[in-house]
Amino acid sequence: xxxxxxxxxxxxxxxxxxxxxxxxxxxxxxxxxxxxxxxxxxxxxxxxxxxxxxxxxxxxxxxxxxxxxxxxxxxxxxxxxxxxxxxxxxxxxxxxxxxxxxxxxxxxxxxxxxxxxxxxxxxxxxxxxxxxxxxxxxxxxxxxxxxxxxxxxxxxxxxxxxxxxxxxxxxxxxxxxxxxxxxxxxxxxxxxxxxxxxxxxxxxxxxxxxxxxxxxxxxxxxxxxxxxxxxxxxxxxxxxxxxxxxxxxxxxxxxxx
Amino acid sequence: xxxxxxxxxxxxxxxxxxxxxxxxxxxxxxxxxxxxxxxxxxxxxxxxxxxxxxxxxxxxxxxxxxxxxxxxxxxxxxxxxxxxxxxxxxxxxxxxxxxxxxxxxxxxxxxxxxxxxxxxxxxxxxxxxxxxxxxxxxxxxxxxxxxxxxxxxxxxxxxxxxxxxxxxxxxxxxxxxxxxxxxxxxxxxxxxxxxxxxxxxxxxxxxxxxxxxxxxxxxxxxxxxxxxxxxxxxxxxxxxxxxxxxxxxxxxxxxxxxxxxxxxxxxxxxxxxxxxxxxxxxxxxxxxxxxxxxxxxxxx
Numbered sequence: 001x002x003x004x005x006x007x008x009x010x011x012x013x014x015x016x017x018x019x020x021x022x023x024x025x026x027x028x029x030x031x032x033x034x035x036x037x038x039x040x041x042x043x044x045x046x047x048x049x050x051x052x053x054x055x056x057x058x059x060x061x062x063x064x065x066x067x068x069x070x071x072x073x074x075x076x077x078x079x080x081x082x083x084x085x086x087x088x089x090x091x092x093x094x095x096x097x098x099x100x101x102x103x104x105x106x107x108x109x110x111x112x113x114x115x116x117x118x119x120x121x122x123x124x125x126x127x128x129x130x131x132x133x134x135x136x137x138x139x140x141x142x143x144x145x146x147x148x149x150x151x152x153x154x155x156x157x158x159x160x161x162x163x164x165x166x167x168x169x170x171x172x173x174x175x176x177x178x179x180x181x182x183x184x185x186x187x188x189x190x191x192x193x194x195x196x197x198x199x200x201x202x203x204x205x206x207x208x209x210x211x212x213x214x215x216x217x218x219x220x221x222x223x224x225x226x227x228x229x230x231x232x233x234x235x236x237x238x239x240x241x242x243x244x245x246x247x248x249x250x251x252x253x254x255x256x257x
Numbered sequence: 258x259x260x261x262x263x264x265x266x267x268x269x270x271x272x273x274x275x276x277x278x279x280x281x282x283x284x285x286x287x288x289x290x291x292x293x294x295x296x297x298x299x300x301x302x303x304x305x306x307x308x309x310x311x312x313x314x315x316x317x318x319x320x321x322x323x324x325x326x327x328x329x330x331x332x333x334x335x336x337x338x339x340x341x342x343x344x345x346x347x348x349x350x351x352x353x354x355x356x357x358x359x360x361x362x363x364x365x366x367x368x369x370x371x372x373x374x375x376x377x378x379x380x381x382x383x384x385x386x387x388x389x390x391x392x393x394x395x396x397x398x399x400x401x402x403x404x405x406x407x408x409x410x411x412x413x414x415x416x417x418x419x420x421x422x423x424x425x426x427x428x429x430x431x432x433x434x435x436x437x438x439x440x441x442x443x444x445x446x447x448x449x450x451x452x453x454x455x456x457x458x459x460x461x462x463x464x465x466x467x468x469x470x471x472x473x474x475x476x477x478x479x480x481x482x483x484x485x486x487x488x489x490x491x492x493x494x495x496x497x498x499x500x501x502x503x504x505x506x507x508x509x510x511x512x513x514x515x516x517x518x519x520x521x522x523x524x525x526x527x528x529x530x531x532x533x534x535x536x537x538x539x540x541x542x543x544x545x546x547x548x549x550x551x552x553x554x555x556x557x
Contacts, residue, residue: 072345
């Protein structure tokens with residue numbers, strides 16, 4: 001199976017390797033002081049998991065169904081279960097490795113700029129392109145694509161569905177769920193101090209609420225919760241990924257060819 | 258349970274939503290035959306083959322192929338070769354790539370024989386199969402499925418897209434492979450003409466149901482045309498089963514299945530070719546029966 005997968009997808013892998021090299025080269029060659037440009041490139045990597053889901057995940061099985069080659073593979077001496085397990089294992093491995101590599105490049109090159117910028121490491125944006133969550137996003141995106149492809153059996157509908165579902169889930173989690181992973185901390189400070197009274201890098205969750213004449217209430221997540229939040233969000237996406245894997249097995253093993 | 262059976266099905270059926278693609282299908286095919294699976298388009302040939310190779314699961318009844326239930330096990334998959342309609346291959350890969358992949362995916366793999374076959378047919382080994390002709394692709398597909406050294410080969414309209422020359426080459430290749438021994442074959446087509454020369458067993462499928470399943474020699478021996486003065490179909494001797502009747506003002510022409518000699522001397526009895534027999538059964542499957550015609554007459 002490994003040989004089949006390598007032979008079918010080696011061009012994609014080589015392309016992915018080339019893109020990673022280009023990204024690294026661009027970051028290396030850019031003048032280090034142009035923070036704005038580097039930040040822009042960093043933020044562009046936020047779409048990497050989605051692209052992996054669209055271009056590796058969705059077509060993986062859907063293309064086989066479209067061309068009828070699943071019937072070829074499933075009548076060799078390979079059970080459907082083994083066929084799917086190999087396909088999933090290698091795709092997950094490649095997506096995790098690639099997601100981790102991109103994150104590593106971005107972090108290694110530009111972490112200071114991201115932390116020292118005006119945004120908290122915990123807020124939407126910086127949080128999503130650092131640490132371990134990009135790997136979980138990448139894994140979830142590809143298995144979502146694989147499962148949707150096994151369901152629709154058509155490449156383009158699978159890509160469209162993966163795009164919509166992945167974007168919706170990511171946005172809902174990042175905007176509505178993430179602020180509540182742990183109870184936020186509240187602090188009453190004088191108006192004169194304002195947000196400068198917060199620890200550096202704190203994630204302010206709501207606009208300062210004035211209390212009385214010269215005091216204000218701040219609700220925030222402290223910056224030292226970064227890795228806890230990363231762990232929680234990684235866990236959430238890995239559970240989603242497990243669900244998508246189960247769906248893919250169900251679609252491949254119980255449905256007719 | 259007869260150990261010499263390649264295929265045995267009992268009441269096998271497959272339903273897609275409310276439509277039965279194959280219904281109440283009971284067939285037995287002994288080992289060692291080349292079987293023609295014949296029927297009009299949409300009769301259920303593809304579904305029957307998919308049920309036999311385990312790509313579909315039955316909605317009713319059961320199937321046994323080489324004494325095993327078609328299932329997802331390496332032992333079963335190793336014993337059966339299947340070539341799907343339109344010969345799906347990985348378009349961007351070459352014939353050589355396909356042979357290498359096959360070697361990795363199968364327990365028993367005769368790559369040398371496949372290479373010799375493809376070389377003899379002058380098929381380019383290193384070009385993407387998408388650039389090959391339909392006939393060449395069919396030959397690649399056949400070589401792949403033969404390289405598995407299956408005991409039963411199921412071929413779904415492998416010649417549908419081929420020109421007459423490529424058809425002949427394909428059948429010659431197939432005949433040579435069968436001659437090497439130990440191989441049973443089921444080959445489906447909506448054209449009997451191609452298969453008559455290579456097949457010795459017949460499964461006739463029409464309107465989702467089995468009409469015939471027996472040795473072609475027996476089919477030929479037991480069918481006759483009868484021509485004689487016009488008479489009502491009810492006056493025909495017992496033991497003759499009318500498959501097709503054509504009435505003119507003066508004459509009755511029948512295609513019958515005989516079960517013993519034809520006694521009535523007023524019939525002129527003739528042998529009948531396989532193609533006519535098959536067409537008669539297909540028409541029977543698709544045209545209304547006598548009693549339905551009577552109903553129609555009353556409605557008018």
